[in-house]
Amino acid sequence: MERLELTRREVLIAALGAVIASVVMNWPLVLHLGTNIPRDVADPLAEAWQLAWGGHALVHQPLHFFDSNRFWPISDSLAFGTR
Numbered sequence: 001m002e003r004l005e006l007t008r009r010e011v012l013i014a015a016l017g018a019v020i021a022s023v024v025m026n027w028p029l030v031l032h033l034g035t036n037i038p039r040d041v042a043d044p045l046a047e048a049w050q051l052a053w054g055g056h057a058l059v060h061q062p063l064h065f066f067d068s069n070r071f072w073p074i075s076d077s078l079a080f081g082t083r
Contacts, residue, residue: 001032049070050078053068053070065076065078066079
């Protein structure tokens with residue numbers, strides 16, 4: 001069985017292509033990232049909060065990742081908000 005190895009150049013091209021595709025698909029939002037909320041049938045603010053909490057928890061309290069303040073008195077409350 002042959003092993004396929006990727007070069008740094010191939011990984012960089014794939015990552016750049018993914019960024020370009022994301023910018024093209026979300027173009028109006030890209031112009032005002034700090035002020036606009038994506039219009040969606042789901043809850044974009046809750047999804048953005050969960051993403052921000054994940055980054056915060058991994059840096060500040062990685063052993064207590066699910067102890068979020070979303071449903072405050074309940075422990076491990078991050079699990080209640082995910083789909």
